[in-house]
Amino acid sequence: MMKRFLLFFALCLGTGRFAQAQNDSLLIRSIYEKALESHVAYNYLEYLSNRIGGRLSGSPQAAAAVEYMRAVMDTLPFDTVYLQPVMVPHWVRGDKEEARALSSYRGSISLRVCALGNSVGTGEGGISAPVVEVHSFDELKALGRKKVEGKIVFFNVPMKQHHIETFSAYGEAVRYRVSGASEAAKLGAVAVVVRSMGTALDDEPHTGALRYEQGVPAIPAVAISTRGAEQLSALLRQDPSTRLFIETHCRMLPDVLSYNVIGEVWGERRDTVIAVGGHLDAWDNGDGAHDDGAGCVQSVEAVRILRQLGVKPRYTWRVVLFMNEENGLRGGIEYARMVRERGEHHLLALESDAGGFSPRGFSFDMTPEHFRRIQNYLKNMLEPYGLHIFRLGGSGADISPLKGSATILAGLRPDSQRYFDYHHTAIDTFDKINRRELALGAAAMASLIYLANQGMLH
Incomplete structure (x- = not known):
């Protein structure tokens, strides 16, 4: 040197x-x-x-x-x-963030979530609906309105681990957090769950901002921890009829x-x-x-x-x-x-x-x-x-x-x-x-x- x-x-x-x-x-x-x-x-x-x-x-x-x-x-x-x-x-988060997977085989399973920034809330009583898991926007669009309408879309897109610079992985995955709610709402979804933008497998959900597209219904959006995403994905493979209950009280002032x-x-x-x-x-x-x-x-x-x-x-x-x-x-x-x-x-x-x-x-x-x-x-x-x-x-x-x-x-x-x-x-x-x-x-x-x-x- x-x-x-x-x-x-x-x-x-x-x-x-x-x-x-x-x-x-x-x-x-x-x-x-x-x-x-x-x-x-x-x-x-x-x-x-x-x-x-x-x-x-x-x-x-x-x-x-x-x-x-x-x-x-x-x-x-x-x-x-x-x-x-x-x-x-x-934007305020409100005093309640709750999610449960409801399976006829496994019963009720609590999941750690947090509302995404700028999201609307579910209101009192929450939302309960069947879940459809997707791994890309292309996969979501291929399902079409018939298979998405009235459901909660689960974007299970991990940050790719092969990148040396982790911001590269973040840049690839973060679009599902930013735009996922509006893309799902175009097909009639009632809410979205987004896998957290993190490289670790843990129980910490990651918040972050979303953007609602003008002219598209604003639907509630939450992030699920990476370990919770793995758990929910495994449950859906075992029981495709699994429903998800979400309740959030966030709102924009x-x-x-x-x-x-x-x-x-x-x-x-x-x-x-x-x-x-x-x-x-x-x-x-x-x-x-x-x-x-x-x-x-x-x-x-x-x-x-x-x-x-x-x-x-x-x-x-x-x-x-x-x-x-x-x-x-x-x-x-x-x-x-x-x-x-x-x-x-x-x-x-x-x-x-x-x-x-x-x-x-x-x-x-x-x-x-x-x-x-x-x-x-x-x-x-x-x-x-x-x-x-x-x-x-x-x-x-x-x-x-x-x-x-x-x-x-x-x-x-x-x-x-x-x-x-x-x-x-x-x-x-x-x-x-x-x-x-x-x-x-x-x-x-x-x-x-x-x-x-x-x-x-x-």
Whole structure:
């Protein structure tokens, strides 16, 4: 590794960039030292997770999180901290989530489920109907209305285990959660059950948002745990006449006012921005420690460390804690609208929304030519810190509306193997956070911000 790094510096010398590369290397080392010695981000996350908890948009907990993070940022060396108003959906889970399989052979079997976000509820008394199991939308359509009408559709589509990067498996399976209810309703289904988006075989149902298609009846939708999905599938093979009873009391209330929390450090070029952030909202069934409290505190910590090291901002550094990524993306959309209205340009927008695990690198949404130009420099500067993934394609949901207003959109890529054990579940809690892993993520983000600030990502 050292020989390779010296060779890299020698190449830089030939192009007149040796001194810059040497300074960058020393500063990045200082970033990592500061981050690993600090408990600041870990303490912020402990409060968000254990004292406030699930922060679903429109909830009192979301409002408390906004006030807490604004107060935190007011104590740090930002030039200004402010709230950006945004109207957000207000979905509530209700006080009952119950499911039972009813078999003439096995009797009544309780199943662990949770309502999908934005779902309508069954109302008092619930819904009882025969179950039809499918493994794809094509299989559902092949059954036709005659075999689906009046039934509960069970989408039993596991996340495929052969992927090394688990987000690839998630991307393949999540469409059944997002669109399954409307696709089933087109054929007359009365409700849907979706196998949870998780890689582990366990009893934890995973929530997550669905989208109802306009003009299609909205039917109740729940997620079943992966072990429960296996149990229900086995029961249907044994007894195809098995019925399912579901009762949920979730509902959508009128939109409410919430806020993105924004802190700025002003640079020499005020209208050019380097932004970093995560989403402050989180599902109500857990603490939202990994999704995405970790990303929020890492973003604040990244800028705090750069300020502590005395790095001079050439551009405006902006931390944005977005509201409503989980079931609407209203915060990201409203932020992009503000950016366009102000006529600002983002040199870099970086998001952390893949958990607080050990960082492995970054994904980039930019032109292929630009990516090739900076790829080797990034690799040589950051690989000594365990960052080896530098991938073209992908960034973050909240910053995606900035396309056209940003030169580079980027996403922090932590190790993904454990993320979907906790994602959108009741066990996404603070005790699953490792302080050093969280700090390493903040250091990786600070390093990328620093390199952008120094003009090394142009």
